[in-house]
Amino acid sequence: MSPMRVRRVDWLIGTTVLGALLTVWFLIAGLDAVLQFLRQLGHVGKNGFTVTDAALYVLVTFPRRLYENFGYATVIGGLLGLGGLAGSGELTALRAAGMSQLRIAASAAGVVAVLIVGVVILGETAAPWGDQQAQAMQLRQKGGAVGMAGSSGLWARDGNRVINAKASLLKEVKGHNQVELADVRVFTFADDGELTRLDWARGAQHDGRHWTLTGVRTTTLDAAGTHTTTAASAPWDAKLNPRVLEQSLVQPQYLPMRDLRRNIRYLESNGQSPGVYAVAFWTRALYPLNVLVLVLCAMPFAFGSLRSGGLGKRIFIGILIAIAWYFLQQAMINFGTVYGVPPLLANLLPATVLAIAAWFYFRRHR
Numbered sequence: 001m002s003p004m005r006v007r008r009v010d011w012l013i014g015t016t017v018l019g020a021l022l023t024v025w026f027l028i029a030g031l032d033a034v035l036q037f038l039r040q041l042g043h044v045g046k047n048g049f050t051v052t053d054a055a056l057y058v059l060v061t062f063p064r065r066l067y068e069n070f071g072y073a074t075v076i077g078g079l080l081g082l083g084g085l086a087g088s089g090e091l092t093a094l095r096a097a098g099m100s101q102l103r104i105a106a107s108a109a110g111v112v113a114v115l116i117v118g119v120v121i122l123g124e125t126a127a128p129w130g131d132q133q134a135q136a137m138q139l140r141q142k143g144g145a146v147g148m149a150g151s152s153g154l155w156a157r158d159g160n161r162v163i164n165a166k167a168s169l170l171k172e173v174k175g176h177n178q179v180e181l182a183d184v185r186v187f188t189f190a191d192d193g194e195l196t197r198l199d200w201a202r203g204a205q206h207d208g209r210h211w212t213l214t215g216v217r218t219t220t221l222d223a224a225g226t227h228t229t230t231a232a233s234a235p236w237d238a239k240l241n242p243r244v245l246e247q248s249l250v251q252p253q254y255l256p257m258r259d260l261r262r263n264i265r266y267l268e269s270n271g272q273s274p275g276v277y278a279v280a281f282w283t284r285a286l287y288p289l290n291v292l293v294l295v296l297c298a299m300p301f302a303f304g305s306l307r308s309g310g311l312g313k314r315i316f317i318g319i320l321i322a323i324a325w326y327f328l329q330q331a332m333i334n335f336g337t338v339y340g341v342p343p344l345l346a347n348l349l350p351a352t353v354l355a356i357a358a359w360f361y362f363r364r365h366r
Contacts, residue, residue, distance in 0.1 A: 009094060013107040016085055021077030021111070028069045028076075033058050036065075057137055060130035064254060067123040071291045074112050075298045075325075076318035082108060082302030091303065102362040105299035112295050116288045123284065124256045131254040154181070154245070158238050162187045165204070168245065169263050169277070179245045180205050182266050184213065186238075196221055203266075204236060211236040252280035260284070278343040279333055290351050294325055297354045300361055325350070 040054035082104070085091045094104060153166040166183035181204040188197035202215030216231045252260065260281040264274040274281075298321045329350045336346025 009099065010107045010110070012090075013082070013085070013104060014111045017078055017081035017108045018111050018115075020081035020084070021073055021115070024077040024080065025066070025070060025073035028073055029062065029065045032065045032069060033062055036061070053137060057134050060133045060137075063122050063126040063130050064128075067119060067127045070116070070119045071287075071294060071325075072319075072322040074291055074295050075322045078108050078112070078295050078299060079302055079318045082299060086302055095303075100362075101300065101303055104303075105296055105362070108299055109292055109295050112292060113288075116291055120288060123287070124258075128254060128256045128259070131251075153183075156240055158240060160189050160191070161238075162189070163238065163240070167259075167263060167266065169267065179242050181245075182263075186236075201234075201236075204238075206240075206242045211238050211240065252276045253283065255280065257281060257284050279337065279347070282343045282347040283333075286347050286351065290329070290347075293351045293354045293358070294321075297321075297358045297361075300358075325354075328353070 037054060037058045040057050041051070043049045044051055044054060082091065085094075091104065095101070153164060154168050156163045164185045164187075165181035167181070169180045169182060182202070184199075184201040184204045186197075186199040186201075187195060188199075190196050198219045198221075199213070200217045200219075201213035204211055204213050206212075212233055213236045214233045216234045217228060218230075218234075219226055219228045252263075255263075255277075260277050263277045264281060267274045267277065298318065301317050301321075329347075332349045333343075333346050335341065336343065336349075
């Protein structure tokens with residue numbers, strides 16, 4: 001087969017798979033969005049929440065739904081695309097012309113590799129931004145005094161004080177989620193609106209009953225000037241509700257990698273386990289690899305039993321593969337968390353297992 005012929009064949013496979021993948025991708029994400037819109041309609045009328053707010057909530061979270069559903073769409077769409085070529089006899093012709101199964105699968109994976117660049121950018125920009133906006137909408141709907149303001153962090157009003165925390169971290173303590181604030185600033189104002197005190201703390205923790213500030217620097221302002229004191233820790237009589245703060249947090253799996261890395265560094269510098277943030281970071285970092293390996297492992301089904309099967313059978317097989325992959329990945333991550341396996345290794349093991357399985361298959365079916 002000449003080099004020009006190979007490029008034309010790649011174009012044939014790529015466009016076929018691309019059409020099926022995009023169709024499946026937007027159908028899955030669209031169905032997910034519709035179901036979420038129906039759930040949001042249940043909040044209409046509460047604290048001024050309207051149908052427009054429900055639609056806006058779904059709109060800003062749609063990039064994240066695209067990101068989350070891309071992996072499943074690649075499997076189902078890839079099988080549909082190659083299955084269509086198999087049904088028309090074109091895959092048989094390509095095999096007869098000397099094109100290996102690995103070469104055909106690689107052509108399909110090449111389309112995914114191109115798309116995944118845009119998907120990763122989406123997952124690091126529009127998706128986290130949209131989730132922050134959605135979280136702020138939920139807080140307003142619940143009528144709380146806590147708000148999110150993008151890169152400036154969390155803001156809250158506590159009497160004559162305004163509180164700002166650059167980072168809000170979710171920790172698991174004895175099986176329960178616990179909120180920890182980092183880089184905390186507390187502005188205290190007089191009745192006439194004049195700033196009288198500024199407290200800065202490296203962190204703030206809630207022990208179930210009281211708040212405690214750590215690494216505190218307090219600056220008071222009066223007619224004589226400014227006065228600064230420091231303390232390793234200090235009690236904090238804030239009336240912030242930890243449960244409300246927990247609801248204000250964007251879940252770690254929705255944060256961009258730069259924020260995950262920042263939170264990991266903060267926890268490690270304080271001698272704490274990064275926990276869910278490390279798991280989320282490596283899940284995001286290995287996302288392109290996991291998707292590409294999953295596609296390569298799913299494509300062989302288009303050559304065998306799917307050749308004589310129909311559309312429904314291809315979709316069913318694709319769904320089964322995607323579900324099996326999800327449970328395998330979660331099982332390995334949970335296993336790693338329980339037995340202290342590094343998050344990088346726990347996230348890498350499922351892709352390694354599938355890569356080995358694909359290598360043995362394609363070695364036998366050249």
